[in-house]
Amino acid sequence: MKNKILIIAGVVALIVIAVLVLNWSKTMAPTGEVPAGGTGTTGGEQSAPTGGTGNTTGKSPTPIVKSAITVTAPLAGAKWEIGKLNTISWSRAAGVTGIIYLMSAAGQSIGVILPTFGPDQTSYNWDTTYVSVSATNASRINVTPGDYKIRLAFSGNNLPVTDSGVITLLRSGTPEAVTTVLMQNYAFVPNNFTVSKGQKVTFTNKDSVQHHLAVTAILNSMPLNPGESYILDTSSMKAGTYNIYCDLHPDMVGKITVK
CATH class of the missing domain: 2.60.40.420 (Cupredoxins -  blue copper proteins)
Structure with a gap:
């Protein structure tokens, strides 16, 4: 009787071991096999991310930075008389249109000096008597004496805005x-x-x-x-x-x- 029990227990143990081995073998991918839907890699290389291109150097790609345009006039510290024509100029043509703003020295918008400048334009003669309310509202705001900045903002956001240094606008005859x-x-x-x-x-x-x-x-x-x-x-x-x-x-x- 004892021998029969031992034989049955041995058979059950063998069956359990066989099942465990079978399940383990299913979880192991065969050597060199590529998972479904993927591509194989050799030599430990990594494939490029979806929608991208491979980077064989291992370095991060250098971002493309648009070169800035600088205000060449007025320079910081300039003093302009209100009511006269004064020339605003910038370093090169932007290739796009834009707007010229009058800003406070702290960076708050006062009004619009020029609602639009052309892609090949590099200067503008401003009558410092007034500015417009906005690019679409030509109502005038009289300029008062104080410290200001000139800001160029370019359409399309492909170039950063650029400000002049702080300048002073003085009342005529002062x-x-x-x-x-x-x-x-x-x-x-x-x-x-x-x-x-x-x-x-x-x-x-x-x-x-x-x-x-x-x-x-x-x-x-x-x-x-x-x-x-x-x-x-x-x-x-x-x-x-x-x-x-x-x-x-x-x-x-x-x-x-x-x-």
């Missing part, structure tokens, strides 16, 4: 309270300004090259290396207009009027 003049991009910024007799004006070289500051009949030639400044004291200057220029760069000229 003397400009200039205390700092930048020597930047081979120009004086501002290049025509008025000061009261006794006022001190600081000239600062913002370029990467040396400039030689000169003021007619006042200062012969003052070398200024990049980052250096010179303070001009107008206390001894008579009322009148004086030429300012750089001895090294003939096109770098301006005027200072002392009252």
Whole structure:
């Protein structure tokens, strides 16, 4: 009796082992077999993601970045008189249309200077008396004295918006309270300004090259290396207009009027 029980138990054990082996073999894919719907890879390579192309170098692809367009006029620190024509210019044609906005120094929109500029356009003469409410509303908003930025926004969003530096718009006939003049991009910024007799004006070289500051009949030639400044004291200057220029760069000229 005991022998029969042992035989039956042995048979059951063999059946269980056979079932386990069969199930295990089904879960193992044969060597070199490709899963249904896929493609084989060799040498440990990875296939390209769906809809993409393979990257054989292993490096991330370099994104295409649109080159920015910069505002070339006005430069930061410029002082424009309200009610006069002033030229806004930018570095190159955008190839698309766009809008020119007047922004506060903090970046809030004041109004529209030009509702649309052409794809080949690189400048615009703006009557600083007013701006429009929007690109589609020509109602005028009078410009008031203060600090502003000029913004170029391009249609199609294929180029980033670009802002000028902060400029000052002054009421017509108001003397400009200039205390700092930048020597930047081979120009004086501002290049025509008025000061009261006794006022001190600081000239600062913002370029990467040396400039030689000169003021007619006042200062012969003052070398200024990049980052250096010179303070001009107008206390001894008579009322009148004086030429300012750089001895090294003939096109770098301006005027200072002392009252």
